[in-house]
Amino acid sequence: MSYVAIKGGAEAIRYSKDFFHSELDDAKSISDQSLVKGLRYACDRVMSEGALYTETLAAEAIRKTGGDLLEAAFYVRAHRSTCQRIGSAEPIDTNQLRIKRRISSAFKDIKGGQILGPSCDYVIRLFSSLKSSDNTEAPLFEETDIPNIRVESALTPLRRDDRVAMLENEEQSPFDVTRSFPLPPYPRSAVMQIMARGETGSLLAFGYTSMRGYGDVHPTIGDLRLGEADILFTHPFTGNRVKIGSIRVTACETVGSFNPDPKDGKLRLAVGYGFCFGFNETKAISMSVLDLAMSHKGYSVGGQAIAANPEIVVHHVDAIESMGFTNHFKLPHYVTFQADLQVLNNARKNNDDR
């Protein structure tokens, strides 16, 4: 019988941490460059879900966590809490992106063209190479090929024709979920921020419910774009407008069904919007589907479905929260569990006495 055994023991924790670090010792030799360039989609997820655009810290986080991307995003978020805010940059107009890839599945051809860019969409996912001529030829693409392309959204002509429903902007300035948390009814800007910081898999799962049958029938990707956005900032001392850098982003506009517009009864298409740091098409598309379902209830089948319910989306897509809470069940719960057992015993006794 030992009393000490039921305590956690600071010593044991220290060993456990050391053990964990020593298991990941090999990660130390992976360079920032290898991670930022070679595992760029991993870094992009960490920046996006960590809600801070920082390639080097994303790389550092991936090394520290042995490639556990949820944990890595968690490191970035925690770091974010220590950063003093200097001010707000100008809003990014994704029509102005320097395009690396832009496609529209709504139209065969579009102004500016279908720009496939780098994509794994058409890659045959086999570990061994196919015996085709593809592999023997020199690569078709060279980095120097990238021209400086800016194209407007493929949905612009439809907007000009008044065939796209425009949401009323009911907000003076965007909500900031990092400075206060919204109460229902949730401002759209707050919901969009929460989704932009959300976990790819969670957004995908909720978005997928809508695509499969618990919501909007069939979304069409109006404009999906990946590219670089310049960040413009008003210099705090000189007051001049300056470019402070550029970030790689993904943006997506998804077209849903049409309905009489509550504004004037005219038939218009509903469009949802998705946006995230880095290149992550799955996340941007999923987010746009969720925005579509939530912002245009009248346009989607099953307005009460999961994807159309901000209560579900707002509280369940953030992985820092869901992962943390899920793992907290590993903490000791013996006081509450013992209280549970007493209640069970009392209820059983009550049951037996009848």
Next chain:
Amino acid sequence: MTTDNITFGFFDEDAKKEIRRAMLKAVALPGYIVPFASREMPIARGWGTGGLQVTLSLITDKDQLKIIDQGCDGSVNAVNIRDFIVSVTGVEETTATPDATIIQTRHRVPEYPLSENQTLVYQVPYPEVLTTVEPDTARQKEMHANVDYAKLWVLLYEDTAQFGDSRISSRYPVVVNNHYVMDPSPIPKFDIPKLSDNPALQIFGAGREKRIYAIPPYTDVKPLKFSDREFAIEDFSGKACERCGSEDVFLDEVHLDDGVHFFCSDTYHCDTHLKEDRGAA
């Protein structure tokens, strides 16, 4: 990154200000749940980030800090949180309940009676008492505004009719200041009577759910109960701590090869009681 370049209390001053404002509102409206931004912490959500944010916004270099989990200073999570707070504040840590000015706790209220110069900070997983009967936050807000707790009463009635008593073991709903019904965090029913008329300030922080609420000192707190039913706490009659001999405290039930044993859940209480006994002998 080392902790050397982090400001006192981890947060930037704007974050602390926001949390302090939420706490002031919470104290002014006993039992009312106040939303706050809830920054991400280097400790995971669900592991005490709400309590941690409250503590870090309250703490000064003159404070003495005690952290417990399940009543135990040495519990894994308590050790981890204490190490973190000490590393970003340099404050003095203590396990002695009466010496501590801030006590952060998970799942217990200390056995030693608290005093006016103390703040008890609770880590809270589910701040909204109505969640079990109404998951929609908009509806919950409306129900609180209307003091409409009918669904909780119905739940209590159904349990009493079927099982002879409420099936709620921990997180027993309480009425604060005869107004809001509040979730007291997952403390056992044993600790519920200690919430009422307590000289210490009690603040509840829910990091993941982004809510703060409070019981100001000397506030009336009652368990939600039908007037003809007695509120029964966990029963340890006839049992005593096998280490220090204490009775009338919350006992941990420990199952070992040689049978069931009981020990104090509050380790400070156990240690001091043991010392007193030895001193007397």
